[in-house]
Amino acid sequence: MAKKSAKMKKSKAPKEKPHTPPAKEKASKQGAETEELLSSEVVYQGKLFRVLHDRLIEPGGKKSERDVIRHNGSVVILAIDKSKSKKDPWIVMERQYRHAAKQYLWELPAGKLDAGEEPLVGAQRELEEETGYRAKKWKPLVEYYGSPGFLGESMKVFQAEGLIAGDAHPEEDEEIEFRLVKLSEIVKMIEKGAIKDGKTLCSVLLYARKLEKKRKK
Missing domain, CATH: 3.90.79.10 (Nucleoside Triphosphate Pyrophosphohydrolase)
Structure with a gap:
């Protein structure tokens, strides 16, 4: 009996479900995720558009700096x-x-x-x-964006x-x-x-x- 019980498989602990951070969980419930704009500076102002240097926290939580061309649209x-x-x-x-x-x-x-x-x-x-x-x-x-990596038109x-x-x-x-x-x-x-x-x-x-x-x- 001793040998037989030694060969018995140990029961595995139940796997924990992946934890969703509160911010993402809240965003997913709302159906959309938004950025947090920390600062925005106009570095060029022209006749047709302006260039902004933005500091922000992206929806995923990553801090970022972007140069963006802002335009009234076409x-x-x-x-x-x-x-x-x-x-x-x-x-x-x-x-x-x-x-x-x-x-x-x-x-x-x-x-x-x-x-x-x-x-x-x-x-x-x-x-x-x-x-x-x-x-x-x-x-x-x-409606579309021609080059959304840097152009907001x-x-x-x-x-x-x-x-x-x-x-x-x-x-x-x-x-x-x-x-x-x-x-x-x-x-x-x-x-x-x-x-x-x-x-x-x-x-x-x-x-x-x-x-x-x-x-x-």
Whole structure:
């Protein structure tokens, strides 16, 4: 009996459940985690944006210092003409020189918002200023951040239809060439690498996907 009892397995102690720190537990209950901003200093103020040096505690509890570009936000307009074809509509495209990219780029019409300006109002203004077009029907397509690692600029994309042609009146520092291009041609340009502008890639491909899904229904 002594030998038999010596070979008996010892019962294992129950495993402890991983402990969730109170702060994270509280955050998870609230459904969101937020940072704690310790200080924020404007290190550059320009016409279009400002650069801040922020000290903060991130949601996970890590102390951090970040240089962030703050911006009023921008609007992008996917202006669509379905008068000739609903399956392959024409899109208003612009070509202009971009100093930061050191090249001409094909893009959708877009522009910055004024402080406190409603995004839809800004989109309507930008489309008419840059191309002369107005639109009867407007709806949001998508919102995204182009480079959220350091750029706080949100870009709101609007889909505009029922186009009415007019006279463009761009700003003095803008030299913009615009034209109507078939959606299928823009997609081909994207596939060939001829379009490098992020807002145009995102907006056109999303719209093309939505249009294709609509056809299949």
